[in-house]
Amino acid sequence: MKNQISILGAGLIGSLLGIYLKKKGLDTSIYEKRPDWRQNQTSSAGRSINMALSYRGWKALEKAGIKDKVVPFTIPMYGRRIHDEHGSTYCQPYGKDNEAIYSISRNTLNGILLDEAEKAGVTMFFEHTVEDVDVHRNKVTFSLPNEQEKHLEDSIIIGADGAFSALRNAMQRQTRFNFSQQFISHGYKELTIPATTEGEFAMDPNALHIWPRGNFMLIALPNIDKSFTCTLFLPFEDANVSFDKIRDHLDVIHVFQTYFNDAYQLMPDLTAEFARNPTASLVNTECYPWTANNCMLIGDAAHAMVPFYGQGMNCGFEDCYVLDGLIGKYGTFSWELVFEKFQKTRKPDTDAICQLAMDNFKEMSDSVADPKFLIRKKIEAKLHEMFPHEWVPQYSMVTFSDIKYSEAYAQGKLQAAVLDKVMKDPFIAQKWKDLDYHAILNKVETSKAV
Amino acid sequence: MKNQISILGAGLIGSLLGIYLKKKGLDTSIYEKRPDWRQNQTSSAGRSINMALSYRGWKALEKAGIKDKVVPFTIPMYGRRIHDEHGSTYCQPYGKDNEAIYSISRNTLNGILLDEAEKAGVTMFFEHTVEDVDVHRNKVTFSLPNEQEKHLEDSIIIGADGAFSALRNAMQRQTRFNFSQQFISHGYKELTIPATTEGEFAMDPNALHIWPRGNFMLIALPNIDKSFTCTLFLPFEDANVSFDKIRDHLDVIHVFQTYFNDAYQLMPDLTAEFARNPTASLVNTECYPWTANNCMLIGDAAHAMVPFYGQGMNCGFEDCYVLDGLIGKYGTFSWELVFEKFQKTRKPDTDAICQLAMDNFKEMSDSVADPKFLIRKKIEAKLHEMFPHEWVPQYSMVTFSDIKYSEAYAQGKLQAAVLDKVMKDPFIAQKWKDLDYHAILNKVETSKAV
Known part of the structure; x- marks a missing residue:
């Protein structure tokens, strides 16, 4: 009976899962490729869409006992605020009464989760890059800085290592592993609407702002420093407005003045940011089985979705909640049993949300207008x-x-x-x-x- | 302008493509993982379904000038001969008049193609295993026996390296490469009906024999040595008759006596063969794009299909025919142009045949009865x-x-x-x-x- 757990990836899902497992009394370690970025909050700037916590996410944080740590860093958004081409706006409430989704920066949330995991007693290993996983022998080879190598053997391995999971890549080379990765035609780029010179929010902070323009859109989510993180979604190519047609500062300004003029007026650093920040792609991945011989995939590693339903993180947190429930029910006598129950229970649900996320792009970018x-x-x-x-x-x-x-x-x-x-x-x-x-x-x- | 071509894989598609390209006057090499198996004809026994050449395949062989070399090793099959549970049979013609598909052993055909490629002047490198492909720099690293390494640079690279293509695997790690591999619930095992003691075919040699049993089936194709290569298709699990339920010789005999009794009477070596031959899985793979920076995928590497329409090889040969036509039309001034035209032209067709192959299992195993x-x-x-x-x-x-x-x-x-x-x-x-x-x-x- 193995009760030493190795989680690959110290992202949102890996660190929350670490807290859950450690609280079950299990010997839990997390291995992460990147250096500890808590010392350098800007490391992943410009590389992630802002997060929107909703019911499933909160429920999972609450069960892990850390909801209260997170609340102060969130801003409720009660609806979509739609911006038309002329700068007029109107609000579509998301739900009833006080129902809201909660904006939070990925880095802030990840930092809290890592701190809490460490406090709970999870052992953290940064700068550990997975070089190879031998799924049949439950063996992981890591490369460390300075060309060192490290081997991990005889542990339960959980891959929370994201859409391009190294564990999944190893599983894919086995027989009969179904896998699909589909990139959509759109990419995204992060931009910023800073706080006003008076230090205030430049727009209504309690809404998710959308500039829907048919086949493309801009969105903005509030930050607690009173700025907004904006995300521009455009086709990569083959469209009138697409990333490949924006070649210089003048093109950037032209597109923003034409389609997002009210936002443009609030973005003093637009052209420099546009040039500096990467244009990232969006992928949907699905695979099955999620488990083989005491290895298992969770979160984006098992089911990466496009961001248009705001459920990627919430779904991954719910994965942790469900897995924790199954460990509670079946114990840790047989991880194979727990993992088998997990994938059977969870796969139809993650398939559904992946599909909904794909379908929702049209609603956000087109129908809402x-x-x-x-x-x-x-x-x-x-x-x-x-x-x-x-x-x-x-x-x-x-x-x-x-x-x-x-x-x-x-x-x-x-x-x-x-x-x-x-x-x-x-x-x-x-x-x-x-x-x-x-x-x-x-x-x-x-x-x-x- | 690069006109040194490196083909990965000396299988059916790689070797035919080698002939085509060499005939265009291009400096062509083929790199193959396995040793030269022409010296040892049994090397892949029990590991491949017999081939059925049809119109597209013949057309491609004819354009390459080698149809006449292949004809003597084929046996025409004018229709399906259906065997019911009681041993009665009847024939469904495939087409009109003399229309037929032609049975040939994979090894024999591959041997002819390799011989012809060598004769045409293609350089062959066996026992070259692709360790890594740097798609951006067009660089391939091979491992050779005795732990040697070899590097290939600055060449046009064409991956004809099959359903688990190393080139495709390298391309998958790039951004925005769409890929899917789906294993079906059925596997297969090859078996044999030998020639009779009088040295004759044990059944009608001019038909593809099918024992359709709903969710599973047995098929048999004639060989020129008067034996038949049989393929048993069963679900791996979760069915009344499945590979996981056949645990010993008695189970094998029971299944064959119950469902395929007339064939069973012709299979003296059944239980030993069943134990000896592997149970193989069946995969459908689709991906896009097929090309990146002077690298391109072809045949199963681009679109591996399940075998139920008998078109995997024919489609791969047609790939070579189409590519050859495009090189004829656009020249070799820009491989990027040729490869781009190839994938745009060909992808809708390979998607269609992949889908048809998947759908045809039901027709073969169920509807025909x-x-x-x-x-x-x-x-x-x-x-x-x-x-x-x-x-x-x-x-x-x-x-x-x-x-x-x-x-x-x-x-x-x-x-x-x-x-x-x-x-x-x-x-x-x-x-x-x-x-x-x-x-x-x-x-x-x-x-x-x-």
Whole structure:
């Protein structure tokens, strides 16, 4: 019986998992490729989308006992604030009442998690690059600075090493490992809207700002230093507005003045940032099985998704929560059993959220700007208000509940089919305007029946 | 301008490609991991499904000038001979008149191609294992026996190195390389029906024999030594008849007596062969792009398919034919241009045949045993006879023509939709029996119209 656990990767998922496992009394180590970046907060700047914590993430942090440490570093966003081409804005609430998603910087959150993991007694090894994993013998070879090598043997190995996981790469070379990596046509670049000269937020801080422009968009999330982290999503090529067509400062300014002029006015450092920050790609990866001979994948290593549903981290945290529950239930007598239960339970849910994330790009970048879509959202919110348990919008199931992702996916499909029919009513906008809920409800009922 | 070509892999595709390129006057080398197996014909025994050459394959061999070398080693198969549980058999012709697919042993064909490549002046390097490819610098590192290393630089690199391509693996580590490998639930094992004691074929040699049993099947292809190479396709697990349930000789005998008794009577060495031969897995791989910086993938390295349409090799040979045509058209001034044209032209076709191969398992293992399916096939053959150009069965488009696979796929879908409707006619079997072609044609016409 092996109870020495080695986690590969000290990112968000690896460090939260370390806390969980150490609290179960297990001998837990984390091996990380990078140096300890807590001493140098800028190391990953310009390389990650801001995080939005939602219900599943909070629930997992709470069970690990560290929710309170995180809360002070978050800013609630109660809805999307949509910016049109003329600088007008309006807000679409995400949920009801005080339901919100919470903006936090990846570095800040990762730092808290690492500190807490160390406090809990997890042993940390930085600058350990996985060179090879022998899955059949449960053996990991690391390269260290100064060309040293180190071998790890006879340990339970959990790969929390992200979308380009070294453990998964080793598993892929085995027989019958299903794997897919699909890059989407869009890339992203991080930019900044700094605090005003008075030291205040330059825009409403309690919203996720979106500049939807059809096939591309800009978004902005608030930071506690009163700046906003912006992310520009553009196609790499083959479009009127694409990264490959932006060749110099003038092109940058032209695109921003044309499509994002209100944001542009708030971005004094735009052209320098644009040149300095990398253009990163976006990948969806799916694989199966997640486990082989006392090795297992978790988080992005098992299922990296595109960021358009804001669930990558929340899903990874929920992975830790679910795994912790299974260890509680089955004990650590057989890791093979626990890992098998984990993958069987979890795979349909991660498949569902990967698909939802892919589908949601269109909603964020295009539909949110469509007046009919807004009415649809309002009708749905009204239905939710009238039937709080019978009709929950898919976004709310995913974001403000812990309903299984696969159920949220299936239920959302059914509801979407009903709403598709409702929205075909040529008088629907008028009915909504007239507050004629009775007629709308009738329409919903008949649409269900068919 | 680089005109030194290095092909990775001396399999069927690599060696045919070598002949094509050498004939274009290019300095061509082939690097192969295995030792030269022409001296030891048994090296890959029990590890490959017999090959069935069809139109596309012959066309490519003919253009390379080596068709005549291959013909004597093939046996035409004019149709499927279906074996039911009681040992009764009947034949389904593959096409019209003399249309056939041609059985040949992989080793024999590969040997001919290697000999011809050497004769043409291709330089062969055996026992060269690719350790690493630096795609950005066009650099390959090989390991040789005795722990030697060898480096190749500044060459055009073409990966014909199969479903688990080392070049593709290197490309996968770049950004934005889409890749998927999916193993199917079934595996296979090769077995033999030897020649009779009188030195004759034990069954009809001019057919591909199938024992379709729903979720599993046995097939047999003739060899020129009058034996048959049989392939047993079973699920690995989770089924009544599966590889994991066959644990000893008695289980083997039980399965064969129950489901394949007529074949069993012809297999004196069955249990020993079953134990000796490996159980191999079946994978579908798709990826894109196929090219990066003067490197390119071809054949299984670009698109490995499951074997159920008999097109893996034919498609790979057609790849060589198409590439040769593009080199003829664009010259070798810019390999990037040629490779770009190749992948753009060819990818929709290989996607189509990969999908068709996946779908065809059901037809081979299940539908062919269904009386309604047989009538459907006969109606389709009749339509083809009456309208030889307007109605070509999908199998014929794929197997007996060089219509683009993607067109065969699309046209096949349309025809299948028509036939689905025709077959819903409750009197269709009677109409066919009554030779009432007029009524059937009417039905086809009205089914098209809807």
